[in-house]
Structures are given as structure tokens and as C-alpha cells.
Amino acid sequence: MKRLFPVFVMVIVLAAVVLSGCGSNNQQGAQTGTSGEPSVQTSGETQVGTLEFRANGEDFVRQGFVSKDGWAITFDHVYVNLADVTAYQCETPYDAHEGGEPQAAVKVSLPGTHTVDLAEGDENASPILAGKVEDASAGQYNAISWNMVKAASGPAKGYSLVVTGKAEKDGKTINFAIKNEKEYSSAGGEYVGDERKGVVQEGGTADLEMTFHFDHIFGDAETPADDELNVGAPGFEPFAAIAENGTVDVDMTALKEKLSPEDYQKLVDMLLTLGHVGEGHCHCEVL
Template sequence: MKKQLLTLVGLALILPGLLQACAGGETPEAEAPETESTAETPETQASGETGTLQIRANGEDFVRQGFVSKDGWEISFDHLYVNLADLTAYQTEPPYEPEAGDELQASQEVKVEEVKTIDLAEGDENAEPVLVEEVEAPAGRYNALSWQMVNADEGPASGYAMVIQGVATKDGETVNFTLNVDEELAFSCGDFVGDERKGILEPGGTADVEATFHFDHLFGDGEAAPDDELNVGALGFQSLADLAEGGELTVDTADLEQNLSEEDYNKLLEILPSLGHVGEGHCEETQLTT
């Protein structure tokens, strides 16, 4: 009897301490998960990160390697200058479709501030597209591009938006030509279309976007069928060769208006806005803002 009484007394003394210990242990265990759940993850931190965006201009193999026009002239280029202003890359949402008449809604934009004259024929036949500018830019997908071709104030294209210098040969005849174009244009383009996507800039990475120029639209392509849509719309070179004297041809837009047939001159004016692309992606001619 005495032994049982001592046991009960002992339990009575120990039990409040055990209950207090259990109650006191709950708070730290509950606080720990709450602290971890409020910490930033790498994904939430990445939203403000940047990478390197390369903005390039590309005349494609037609310019770097030469080609045969729709009317059989073998053309090579010494220089092909384009004077670019307001060259701007965008992140857009929703994706911009210029041919659908969409409005470009940019969440980010990166602009080349200076007007730059670029030689699309620079380098050898295997050269990379010309680097216009390399900038630090917010990470994300750059899926639209715009630029203007304006008359240069100075440099090798002074007075003109585009200067095309090269040599054309056919059946033993050679024409050294310089075409000076002062028709100013503006292009607005959507996503790059090609073998691989461009403009996807990861944090800390490098990506590029490209203003592409399709000069086969002007001269045609001798490897395509004569009734191909490209060749039907192209000017070719024969009408220009007919203006040469002693194997030399240096003309500007005013000369071409005066000396080409009305049909050929109007065709030239219709072709110029179709030169600008993003890879194979089409662009729309837009209003000049300069």
C-alpha cells in the first residue's frame, strides 16, 4: 500500500513537466517549414537577369558568294552598304504577326541607338552575318525586330540608304556597276524563320537576332524556273546592263527613273520594300519615323 502511494505521488510530480516539454516543443517545429517556404527560388530570382544579345545583318549567300540573275548575268558584290537606323529587338506578347495587321505589343525592347552603315558583303564567302551591335539585354525571347533604311549623312553610303557595288558578266560582257538608292524604307518584322530559332536569351547566355536582306527579289534567281513567283516579280539585271557605257554603270534612283522603262522602274519601287526579312520570315513596310 505504501509502495503504490509513492508511485502515484511520483507520477503526479513528473506529469506536469512532461506536458510542459511537449507544449514547448511545438513552436520551433511549426516555424521551421514556414521560414523555408518564404525563401526565393532560383526561378523567382531569374526574372531580373540579363544576357548578351547580338543584333546582326545578313545579306545571305547571294551577297557573300554571288549568284546568277534570272536573265543569266553572273553577279558578284564588292560592297553592299545599307544604312540602318532605329534597329530594335522586342519581346512581344502576344507574338507579333505583321502580315496579319497586328499591333506590336512589347514587354521589352533593345535598341541600337546609333545610325550605322553596314557592308553586307563584308568578309569571305563563308563569313558570318555582320554583327551590328552587341548589348546587355533582359533575358527572354526576342520575337520581333524593326529597322529603318535612311539616307546616310556620311561614310561610304553618303547620301543614300543603300549602295550596291559589284561586277556582272554574261557571254563575255562585263559590267562594273554601282547602284545608289535613296529610297528610304522602314520594316517591321515578327519572329525569325529558319533552320533554328533565334532570339531566345537565357540568363547569363548569348543569343542573336537578324535583319535579313533578300537580294534575289531584286535580281531574280537563275536556278529557279522562269515562271517561279520570285523571278516573275524580279527586275533582273539585263535592263540595268543596257544602261552601261564602256562596261561601266553608275546610277542613282533619279537616273533609273529617267532611263528605265516605266514598267521596270515601277517594278523596282515595288521590289525594294520586299528586301527586308527575318530569315525567311516576312516583314511589313511601315511609316518612317526619322
């Protein structure tokens, strides 16, 4: 019996160790699930919010303005047809003067093509919503690119840009429809304006803006005549000069034939400067 007692004690100790080990394994199983695989950790999931893409013709389109050569212009419709609209989270700020596509690990694109009327609403209307992406990764989108392409259908069918309205000067009224069949790609950096845009927070909504400066085409009477803007802009007088029975209805092909070479080249050049990001410049190319 004296020899059996130590053996008996050793058996008891070994049994306790085995049971302890089984208990430990059961506790681990409770933490990882019955499959033995780690449970999903929500803290590591990508945070998302909503990013809206808006187009803005500014007060020039909403309220009208006086051209560099004295024509009071108001707009009925300003249709732009947008495609391949993409926002970027760039580590290095995009330089529009260098051009190229913004480089970013995180980007979000708006599917489809979207015809927007920049003249929609009253004179105090907000920038027009082109579309939105509701699962955009959180962070600051500090660059944007888009294409302006010919519409396949709708009020701008066959054109990337359709501008209609009237111009008045010295008791004379000209109704106009200026249509552009050329296509463009534009890219710009961070929005330049009174507020910061493009900052998406988890569950929140932010917006980016594609801004179109139509004073670049017609000039602005409130800007000095020798300003770069007015020197480069054709103004409205060249369009008025080709009016027939008080109406101008032309596309770029017709304008190339009817305008002077100098005025046509000014128009071609200034159309490349139409797109902005607020007051920030864009790099633009003809497609």
C-alpha cells in the same frame, strides 16, 4: 512579507517578458539591418544577357549568283545603313501582313545608326554584327524592327543602300554601282530558319538577324521562270541596257528616268520586299 512575495513574483515575470520582447526586436534588427529596412533581395532582380543584332545578305551576296536573265553577279560592297533597330518580346506573335509596330512590354533598342557591308569577309563569312546590347532583359525576342535611312557619312553617305560589283554574260562585263536614296521602315516577327534566334538567357548571348534577299531584285536562274520571285524581279538586263562604257552608276532618281516605267516599278515594288527575318517576311513602308 507574505503579501510582498506575490508582488515580487509578478515583478520578476514582467521583467522576463520585457527582456524577451527586447531580444525579439534585436533579432529582427539583425535580419533587416541597422536601419530597420528590409535588405535587398537579389532573387527578384531582372535577369539580363547580351543581344546581338546582325545583318545578313546570305550566300547571294557572299558568293554571288546568276540572275534570272543569265548575268553572273558578284558583289564588292553592299552597304546598308540601319537605324532605330529594336527587338521585342511579344505576347502575341507579330503579323507582318497586318503591319504596324510590334506591341510588347519588353523591348530593347540598339542606339545610333550603323552602316554595315553585307559583302564583308569571304564567301563563308558569318552575318555582320551591327551592334549589341549587353543588358537586354532575359526572354525570347520574337519580333524586330529597323529603319534603313540615308547615311550621314562614310561609304554610303547620302544613301540608305549602296550596291557595287560586276555582272558578266557572254564575254561582256558590266561594273555597277546602284544607290538608293529612299528610306524604309521594316518590321518582322520571329526568325524563320534552321535555328531559333533571339532567346536571351541570364549571362548568355543571343542574336537576332535582319536578312536581305537580293535575289528579289535580280531574280534567280535556279528558280523557275514563272515563279513569283522571277516574275516580280527586274533582273539585271534593264541595268545592263543603260550601261555606258561598261559601267552603270545610278541612283533611284536616275533609274526613274532611264528604266522603262514597268522595270522601274518592279524595282520599287521589290525593294519593299528586300528585308526579311531569315525566311520570314517583313512589313515594309517608305519613310
